[in-house]
Amino acid sequence: MTSLRTALETIGYEVMPFRGTREAVLDHVPRTIGLTVTASPQKGIQAGVDLAVRLAADGYRVAPHLSAKLVASRAHLDELLGRIAGAGIDRLFVIGGDGEPTGDYADALTLLHAIRDGGHTFTDIGIAGYPEGHATIPDESLLAALKAKAALADHVTTQVCFDPVAVSAWARSVAAHGVGIPVQVGVPGAVARQKLLRISASIGVGDSARFLRKQSALLRRFFTPGGFDPTRLVRGFRAGLAEPANPIAGFHVFTFNDVAGTERWRRRMLERS
Template sequence: MSFSETSHRDPVSAMARSAAIEIIPLKSAEEKLLLAATDTKITITCSPKFGIARTMELSAYAVKHGYQVVPHLAARQVSGRQELQEIVCRLNDVGVSELFVIGGDATGESGAYPDSAALLDDLAELDHRLERIGVGCYPEGHPNIAEKALLEALRRKQVYADYMVSQLCFEADTILGWLRRMRSDGVKLPLRIGVAAPLSMRKLIELSVKIGVGSSVRFLSKQHGLVGNLILGGAYKPEELLEAFGEELQSPELGIEGVHLFSFNQVQAAVDWQKRIGQRP
């Protein structure tokens, strides 16, 4: 049976199998990522706490062990064009062919790039071997950036990018409504839906509040019974979000190409979910 036939019968199952798993470069990350099958796409975050160097180190480790790797690059952590050139050279040497570019949370004046679009302008002029570039998007908006500015940024970035990944969101209608607006406003980038791994509800709500997706947390709490789940230790089921998209999951006009799984380094839970949903009839 071909992939297209399987996808048509159960697109949720197909997306689960092909989901990229996001890993934070903590000390235990090397051991954690080896839990995933080598045909799994691994994305590695970049934050002020761990820095670009740690992201590059873990990316090289993952490539060495046979994984297709997508390092994140935070624009505000890059000091300028010279450092960007050095990063590109290292990616070329390691054999990385895909990059996910974000603005990043770094503050102050250490970086030359105020946002990811500015870095992408320079990256386009460098000699690199990147075949795909991803960028972030925010179906629920951004606490520090106006909606109009987010739209203009996506329009600017899609000149260089190949796809976009949505910030964590728990409500299909919110993502669909936002995506329809983006399509009508000229944003054509394929979307990879940002989905949380099947963590305990207590842990997931705690982490979600930290990264600023409060309205989604309220929806999640209402739908799943917050108090009961906190007491009983219930687990989030990512497939329910994908199933809520219905036929829209395969809509050519909406252009949803896959899933980005936020594992919060609970890699075994993410892998188990991929197997369980990916193998269902």
């Protein structure tokens, strides 16, 4: 059971390794906010790790994305994990990724096993969940994969869904089927319209951009004249957060690198809660 205020205080922001990202984070994001850094086929896995290492040196709690399909080999994985751990980073977010594998790892589960079998220890590993299902994977297969991954992870972060009731029902359902780790709800940040359009024009830059192309019609329902306002969506989870048996623990915000607008929004929400 979590209050809305606590969820806003313990929120996490996702950023993408673009030019100027580090400077924007330093200017606008308190070091109490946990960060994840995406990986993409265009930027490569190294760009995300590089930014994560820099942000960790700046005093942030950071989790770089490791995309299974972008890891070339066992040696490549050990090199990445050694650099991550050497920077004092003890958190990861493990995803399968898009396209064809570039090396030995075809999916997140295979990569999770390799991380464990290699003796690398991290205090928090996140995995992805799909409250609205997946376009190409049957629901039964998704659930089986989620259960297998959950045994090697510490929390699950959902893809964006604009229906809090559906997300809460999904969270209870997967918990009833044996997924015993907390759920972080993925929500869009407070993003200026121009920035959102620029980011959404980039193809394949990570989960936080892909959902725009899949859910653009729903997204428009939440737009204000200046951009996206997540207030109504986040408040829709108030009841679910308060349920003792609901595994929802908080929010993971896809900022689209508009960390300034998202942090202003969070502070306004805290003032009102």
